[in-house]
Amino acid sequence: MKQNNTCPKSSKRKRIRKGSLTIGMDLGDKTSHYYVVDSEGEMVRESTVATTKKGMKQRFGSLPRCRIAIEVGTHSPWVSRLLSSLGHEVIVANARQVKLISASTRKNDRLDAQTLARLARLDPELLRPIRHRSEKVQGDLMQIRVRAALVDSRTALINTARGMAKSMGERLPSCDADQMGVGKLAGMSSVVVEPLTPVMEMVEALTLRIKAGEQKLEQLARNEYPETELLRQVSGVGPLIALTFLLTVEDPNRFGKSRDVGCYLGFRPRQSESGQSRPQLGISKEGDSYVRKLLVQGAHCILSERGPDTDLKRWGLKLAGKGNKNAKKRALVAVARKLAILLHHLWVSGEVYEPLLNSNRREKSKAAA
Numbered sequence: 001m002k003q004n005n006t007c008p009k010s011s012k013r014k015r016i017r018k019g020s021l022t023i024g025m026d027l028g029d030k031t032s033h034y035y036v037v038d039s040e041g042e043m044v045r046e047s048t049v050a051t052t053k054k055g056m057k058q059r060f061g062s063l064p065r066c067r068i069a070i071e072v073g074t075h076s077p078w079v080s081r082l083l084s085s086l087g088h089e090v091i092v093a094n095a096r097q098v099k100l101i102s103a104s105t106r107k108n109d110r111l112d113a114q115t116l117a118r119l120a121r122l123d124p125e126l127l128r129p130i131r132h133r134s135e136k137v138q139g140d141l142m143q144i145r146v147r148a149a150l151v152d153s154r155t156a157l158i159n160t161a162r163g164m165a166k167s168m169g170e171r172l173p174s175c176d177a178d179q180m181g182v183g184k185l186a187g188m189s190s191v192v193v194e195p196l197t198p199v200m201e202m203v204e205a206l207t208l209r210i211k212a213g214e215q216k217l218e219q220l221a222r223n224e225y226p227e228t229e230l231l232r233q234v235s236g237v238g239p240l241i242a243l244t245f246l247l248t249v250e251d252p253n254r255f256g257k258s259r260d261v262g263c264y265l266g267f268r269p270r271q272s273e274s275g276q277s278r279p280q281l282g283i284s285k286e287g288d289s290y291v292r293k294l295l296v297q298g299a300h301c302i303l304s305e306r307g308p309d310t311d312l313k314r315w316g317l318k319l320a321g322k323g324n325k326n327a328k329k330r331a332l333v334a335v336a337r338k339l340a341i342l343l344h345h346l347w348v349s350g351e352v353y354e355p356l357l358n359s360n361r362r363e364k365s366k367a368a369a
Contacts, residue, residue, distance in 0.1 A: 021066040024117030026109040027051060027075045033109040034059075035117045036066075046110070051075055053082060061086050069120035069127060071095045071112070077132045091120055093127035133250050140220060141247045144240070147213040148290060151177075154206040161199045168192050178207050217243060230346045233353035235308050236301030237343065241294045245343055248291045258344040265292050267337035283333060292336070299335040310355035312338055 020039035025032050032051045036044040049059045060068070060083060068083050069091040070076055080090045093116060095101045101115055119126045133141065158180055162172050170188050172180075182200040185193045221228040221243045228242035248265075255261055262268060266286040285292070301307055303316050312335060320331035346353060354360075 021063070022117050022121040023060075023066050023068045024113040024115065024120060025049075025068060025070045026112040026116070027070055027073055027079060028109060029075075032075075033113045035110070035113040037117050037121055039121075041118065041121060046113075051079075053078070056082055057086070060088065063088075065089065067091065067120055067124075069093055069116040069124070071101075071116065072130055077138060078135075080132050081135060091124045091127055091129045092132060093120075094130050095127075097128035098126070131254070133247070137247050137250050140224075141244075143213065143217060143220070144244050144247070145290070147210060147217065147240075150206050150210050150213065154203055154210065157199050157203050157206070161196050161203075164196065165192055177203075178211070180204075181207075214240070227347055230350060230353075231343045233346065234298075234302075234312075234339070234342060235310065235355070236298040237339075241298050242343075244291050244294055245340070246347070248288050249344065249347075252344060252347045255344065258341045258348065261340045261344045262337040265295070265337075265340055267292070267333065267340065295336040295339055296332060298339055299332050302335060302339070303332065308355060311358045312342065312355075314359065 021036055021044065022038075023034055023036050025034040028051055030051055031048045033046075033048050035046050038044050049055050056079065060066075065087050067089045070079060070083075070093065072092050072094055076092050080092050083090045093101075095112075098115075098119070100119070101107070101112055116127070132138075154177055158172075158177060165172050165188070168189070168191060170192050172184055175184065180200070181204040182197055185196060185200060218239045221239045225243060225246055228239060228246055231237055231242035231245060232239065249261065255264070263284075264287050266284050266289070268284050268286075270282060270284050299316070302310065302313050303320075307313055315338070316331050316335040319334055320328045323331075345351075
């Protein structure tokens with residue numbers, strides 16, 4: 001592929017020897033465009049590189065320590081780890097937060113790489129940098145993602161079977177997803193049983209895979225992440241929620257205070273204030289959507305009638321009050337946010353969880369008064 005380089009070779013070599021290079025790279029699926037500027041902001045080189053480990057090592061392995069800015073994406077985790085191992089300073093930019101990139105009317109690989117390089121040279125914080133997980137944590141988290149994909153596939157197959165049966169005047173019995181199988185077709189007409197049998201067999205196979213995956217995740221949490229036991233003290237938090245939360249956050253010390261976890265996971269209310277106008281908006285939904293979904297499921301368990309009496313449950317029920325469905329949904333999300341904060345606090349402090357700690361304190365204060 002032709003390389004675009006408008007600088008004379010002598011001046012380019014001189015600048016490279018001087019160091020202080022900043023590189024912006026727009027990662028593509030097969031090839032990535034990169035743009036190099038020196039300490040004065042002058043372009044040194046502009047070219048492409050294969051988006052492979054071999055190509056990255058050949059192109060950037062021999063360079064002196066540089067600052068390299070890349071956009072977050074599918075390839076950014078392994079690319080950032082590889083470039084860091086080569087001795088470079090790597091900045092993973094959250095391009096969605098940079099309007100100069102995301103809202104540009106002239107968006108292409110070349111200009112994105114140039115913008116990344118120039119912003120990284122001036123001030124890396126302008127790129128709203130993020131931090132990727134380690135390779136091991138990413139691999140462990142992948143096991144959770146695989147389980148989630150299998151669950152989604154099973155749900156889709158069950159819904160398909162139910163819909164097809166209804167169109168023939170039949171109904172599959174109500175049951176949990178892990179109880180669904182070929183046996184549930186008993187008593188139906190052959191016109192329905194014959195085409196739906198392969199679907200039910202696949203559902204049964206997926207259920208076996210899901211259960212095996214869950215056992216593996218429980219073993220992983222018990223053997224390699226014993227901190228999950230601290231999180232599982234809270235009712236409604238099982239091994240899946242505890243392990244997913246721990247792997248998603250990875251380092252509890254990355255937050256100055258536990259309250260920041262709510263913002264990190266997208267539970268912070270959006271703001272669009274102007275003058276006296278302060279509309280009530282929904283949450284930002286930034287960060288990992290799957291762990292947010294699990295925390296909401298945990299909040300369901302906490303607020304359910306079967307859930308034990310806790311400070312969090314009392315707070316959530318009081319917030320919901322006797323409001324309408326929307327008020328209860330808002331209370332559910334608020335409890336999920338509080339749950340995330342509580343889990344982080346238990347993780348950092350290592351405390352024994354006391355479900356009614358605040359309520360007992362208030363009662364003691366009233367008695368003392």
